[in-house]
Amino acid sequence: MDKLDSEQLRAAMRGWSAGVTIVTAAYKGELHGMTVNSFTSISLDPALIIIALQVSTRTHTLVSKSKTFGVTILAKEQTAISDLFAGRRPDVSERFAEVKTETLVTGAPLIADGLSWLDCRVIQTVRAGANTLFIAEVLAARAIHNGEPLIYHNRAYWELAALK
DSSP states (O other): OOOOOHHHHHHHHTTOOEEOEEEEEEETTEEEEEEEOOEEEEEETTEEEEEEEETTSHHHHHHHHHSEEEEEEOBGGGHHHHHHHTTOOTTOSOGGGGSOEEOSSSOOOEETTOSEEEEEEEEEEEEETTEEEEEEEEEEEEEOSSSOBOEEETTEEEOOOOOO
C-alpha cells in the first residue's frame, strides 16, 4: 500500500469545519500565540482539553517550558486576529502589540472579546509526527453567551446559520 500524500490528506481535511482558537503562552516575560483549530474538550470531570502544536513553533516552545497555556475561542468578528496569529501578516513582528489581553490564573494571555477563555495546565504530552499533543487540565474558564463563533472551512472563514 502506497503512503498517503500529505496534499491528499490536506485536501480531504478541507471538508472538516472547525471553530478557530488562539493558543497563547508566556514564559519568563516572553509571549507568543498562534491560531489553532486542533483543539477539543476530552473530559468534563476532570476538566481536560487537548491541543496539537507543531514542534517547530515558538508557541510550542513556550508551552513546553511553562507547562501552561491559554485558549481563546474567537468570535466571528475576529478574523483579523486569526490572520495575525496565523502569521498571515508578515509585516507584524509582535503579535500582541495589536490586541488587548487579559489573564485568569496561570498568566497566559487571553485575547479580549473572544467568546470563551480557557486557562490550562499541561498534564501530559504525546509526540505525534511533527506535532505534540498537549493534554491539559482546565484551571479556569470564562464564557460570554452572546456572539457567534468564527468558523474555518475549506480555507475560508464562515458564519453559522441555524437550520430551521
